[in-house]
Amino acid sequence: MVTTAPTPLEEKLLALAGSVPDPELPVLTLAELGVLRGVRLTSPGRVEVQLTPTYTGCPAIEAMSADIERVLHDNGVAQVEVRTVLSPPWTTDAITPEGRRKLAAFGIAPPRPTGPADGPVPVALAIRCPHCGSTDTTLLSRFSSTACKALRRCESCREPFDHFKEL
Amino acid sequence: MTNLTRTPALALGDDALILSHRLGEWAGHAPVLEEEVALANIALDLLGQARILLSLAGDEDELAYLREERQFCNVQLVEQPNGDFAHTIARQLYFSLYQQLLFDHLATGGSELAPLAAKAVKETAYHRDHAEQWTLRLGDGTDESHTRMQRGLDALWRFTGELFEPVDALDAPWQTLRDEWTTRLTTVLERATLTVPQGPQHGAWTAGAGRQGLHTEPFGRMLAEMQHLHRSHPGATW
Numbered sequence: 001m002v003t004t005a006p007t008p009l010e011e012k013l014l015a016l017a018g019s020v021p022d023p024e025l026p027v028l029t030l031a032e033l034g035v036l037r038g039v040r041l042t043s044p045g046r047v048e049v050q051l052t053p054t055y056t057g058c059p060a061i062e063a064m065s066a067d068i069e070r071v072l073h074d075n076g077v078a079q080v081e082v083r084t085v086l087s088p089p090w091t092t093d094a095i096t097p098e099g100r101r102k103l104a105a106f107g108i109a110p111p112r113p114t115g116p117a118d119g120p121v122p123v124a125l126a127i128r129c130p131h132c133g134s135t136d137t138t139l140l141s142r143f144s145s146t147a148c149k150a151l152r153r154c155e156s157c158r159e160p161f162d163h164f165k166e167l
Numbered sequence: 168m169t170n171l172t173r174t175p176a177l178a179l180g181d182d183a184l185i186l187s188h189r190l191g192e193w194a195g196h197a198p199v200l201e202e203e204v205a206l207a208n209i210a211l212d213l214l215g216q217a218r219i220l221l222s223l224a225g226d227e228d229e230l231a232y233l234r235e236e237r238q239f240c241n242v243q244l245v246e247q248p249n250g251d252f253a254h255t256i257a258r259q260l261y262f263s264l265y266q267q268l269l270f271d272h273l274a275t276g277g278s279e280l281a282p283l284a285a286k287a288v289k290e291t292a293y294h295r296d297h298a299e300q301w302t303l304r305l306g307d308g309t310d311e312s313h314t315r316m317q318r319g320l321d322a323l324w325r326f327t328g329e330l331f332e333p334v335d336a337l338d339a340p341w342q343t344l345r346d347e348w349t350t351r352l353t354t355v356l357e358r359a360t361l362t363v364p365q366g367p368q369h370g371a372w373t374a375g376a377g378r379q380g381l382h383t384e385p386f387g388r389m390l391a392e393m394q395h396l397h398r399s400h401p402g403a404t405w
Binding site for chain 2: 053055056057058059086087088089090091140141142143144145146147151165167
């Protein structure tokens, strides 16, 4: 974690890195997904970026790192080092309100606020269909097109949709 | 790969790697598309854990692809062949319940494993939930599904004792974990109208030594498949 307050330059670089779109959910930026932990100028022309994975095995992390490096290079940073940090673990609560709105507009039901990690995973609470808004939806599979999503079906409009499941 | 030190990261990393590979074998064979995707996603989570844990122990690729069978220290449960779908679910139930309890404990400690455990335990909760839901559905389903689920549980029972054998240099309350595991398992199996197997949780020769590098016969064939590409084409990338 960044221990001292960021300088104006670091804040500008953080905003640049944060504007990179997620490789699998391009409607979201990395800042909206909440995976960017900090940007630090370690010496002139040398920047360290801290990035946290959504899921331990998320293959998108390598594309994210490459995209961040490219954007910062294009903006005049000579050396960029992207470090993956695990602690504290990412949670879907880190997705910003704007990120949630964009997910729903994209057809993916956003995650609900999380409970404790232990105990049964709360799948029975109402999840709203991103197409018609109905809360009458059922779970088809706990795992969908990516590890972070579950597959559901709306019983009102009969459309299947992805739900960004709580983590 | 001589002078290999059997660290906790290596032991838990091997569990994740080998189970990930076994689950990956379902790709193209699962009973329905949703399960194909679910098993592959669980395998991916486990592969992510394996990469981080093996990197704590050394070079992840060398450790995964260049070790011999006797140098792997995963528990024997995870190397067991997939069998039918119920058999795989039984293996998932036994293992995910154990892994969630262990990671939950490690997440609060100060060891080098704590960050990974805190991260992975949330994913493992989904793996455990997936296995429990299928156990209920198969156990309390048709006569055929009930029979197969019970058969899977019975067949793998003798590999469950090893889960709670102390791991060198890993500080965990093994007996407490075992009691909690048994309690939770019993609750699920009773709801599913299934019976907790009654036989020994260790076999004389067949179980209890994976952590020391002794493995069951199917493991060698699995390793041959897992390693042959890297060994035939060292350094291959695509």
